Amino acid sequence: MTINLNELLSALVDDELQGDELAQALTLIHSDEQFKQQWLSYQHASDILHGHSVGPQNNDLTGLIAQRLRDEPSYLLKPQAAKLSTFAPQIWKQAASLAVAASIGALAVVGVINQPDGQLVPRPQLTVAENLQPVIAARNGKRWAIGEQDIEQRLNTYLVDHNEYTGASGVFSYARVVSYDAGQ
Amino acid sequence: MDLELVQRVKAGDKKAFDVLIMKYQQRIVHVITGFVHDPVEALDVAQEAFIKAYRAIPNFRGDSAFYTWLYRIAINTAKNYLTAKARRPPAMDVDAMDATNYYDAPELKEFETPESKLVSDELQHVIHQAIESLPEDTATAIKLRELEGMSYEDISQVMDCPIGTVRSRIFRARGAIEKKIQETMKEGEQQ
Numbered sequence: 168m169t170i171n172l173n174e175l176l177s178a179l180v181d182d183e184l185q186g187d188e189l190a191q192a193l194t195l196i197h198s199d200e201q202f203k204q205q206w207l208s209y210q211h212a213s214d215i216l217h218g219h220s221v222g223p224q225n226n227d228l229t230g231l232i233a234q235r236l237r238d239e240p241s242y243l244l245k246p247q248a249a250k251l252s253t254f255a256p257q258i259w260k261q262a263a264s265l266a267v268a269a270s271i272g273a274l275a276v277v278g279v280i281n282q283p284d285g286q287l288v289p290r291p292q293l294t295v296a297e298n299l300q301p302v303i304a305a306r307n308g309k310r311w312a313i314g315e316q317d318i319e320q321r322l323n324t325y326l327v328d329h330n331e332y333t334g335a336s337g338v339f340s341y342a343r344v345v346s347y348d349a350g351q
Numbered sequence: 352m353d354l355e356l357v358q359r360v361k362a363g364d365k366k367a368f369d370v371l372i373m374k375y376q377q378r379i380v381h382v383i384t385g386f387v388h389d390p391v392e393a394l395d396v397a398q399e400a401f402i403k404a405y406r407a408i409p410n411f412r413g414d415s416a417f418y419t420w421l422y423r424i425a426i427n428t429a430k431n432y433l434t435a436k437a438r439r440p441p442a443m444d445v446d447a448m449d450a451t452n453y454y455d456a457p458e459l460k461e462f463e464t465p466e467s468k469l470v471s472d473e474l475q476h477v478i479h480q481a482i483e484s485l486p487e488d489t490a491t492a493i494k495l496r497e498l499e500g501m502s503y504e505d506i507s508q509v510m511d512c513p514i515g516t517v518r519s520r521i522f523r524a525r526g527a528i529e530k531k532i533q534e535t536m537k538e539g540e541q542q
Contacts, residue, residue, distance in 0.1 A: 213497060216498075226376065228398055229372045242408070
């Protein structure tokens with residue numbers, strides 16, 4: 168019986184225990200000083216062979232450390248819970264970035280081009296000047312053909328700024344939705 | 352197996368952490384001795400490193416091996432200790448990825464005292480002698496495990512025998528090695 172248990176301790180040195188056998192070995196080490204010393208002895212011989220230990224003295228730090236850890240809390244984390252707790256803030260952060268980007272994009276689209284039949288009408292401040300042709304843009308596929316260079320320039324500047332923001336916050340795919348031409 | 356022990360610690364089993372301490376204490380003390388040079392101070396710093404590891408264990412995600420993670424903590428603790436004592440940490444550093452082979456690092460070897468080197472060499476010699484005196488199958492099993500670092504499963508394939516047989520051969524080899532070490536130590540005490 169004892170031989171089999173010592174064999175278990177030998178396998179523990181080699182990281183070859185799992186599940187019930189590992190639990191059995193842990194119980195053995197913690198419930199019987201003789202088994203604990205036996206395991207330390209196997210471990211020590213292995214350490215010497217690998218050059219991890221320089222002498223015969225086998226300093227066991229567990230007692231001293233356990234004393235210092237007595238007042239420390241025991242953890243009650245489950246692996247899944249630990250993963251979720253780090254995952255959730257990232258989701259909220261990305262969702263917030265996406266919401267901000269979406270609202271800015273929506274405002275831009277509504278404010279600059281708001282015509283249900285695909286026609287753009289000139290904004291008031293752009294049509295008050297005399298002898299100016301109305302600024303007209305027509306939708307052709309994905310491309311808005313805007314007659315007024317100034318408006319197009321402003322729209323481009325806005326989209327460049329928007330892309331830079333989304334590049335930093337990881338919502339590039341959304342930026343492609345609100346941009347209107349890959350070549351611009 | 353380390354990962355399973357870590358999961359047990361995370362689930363509130365402090366005793367599982369004791370096993371991790373027992374398993375790695377010699378290595379950690381040895382590494383730290385390379386930095387602080389004083390064996391007694393090294394024990395204190397090692398204790399501190401294990402306490403830090405326990406406190407940080409909820410953040411251990413298993414991206415690296417547990418020992419590699421522990422090794423980094425130990426090195427940082429040793430460096431901080433030297434800085435706090437206004438002693439300059441060694442300029443050299445040992446890559447954490449080489450942690451399991453750190454004993455080969457010449458930078459750390461040079462901090463071994465002649466006495467400790469002598470004892471270490473003597474014990475290694477005794478162990479090798481013990482292995483050579485074993486029956487061939489037992490000697491092969493322990494050599495493949497300890498010197499080649501092979502798993503029981505791999506050894507069973509190489510030696511064409513069941514894993515259970517590998518396990519008992521290695522166990523028998525360990526028994527013989529332990530006996531030889533004890534004999535040598537008794538002889539040393541008598542002299």
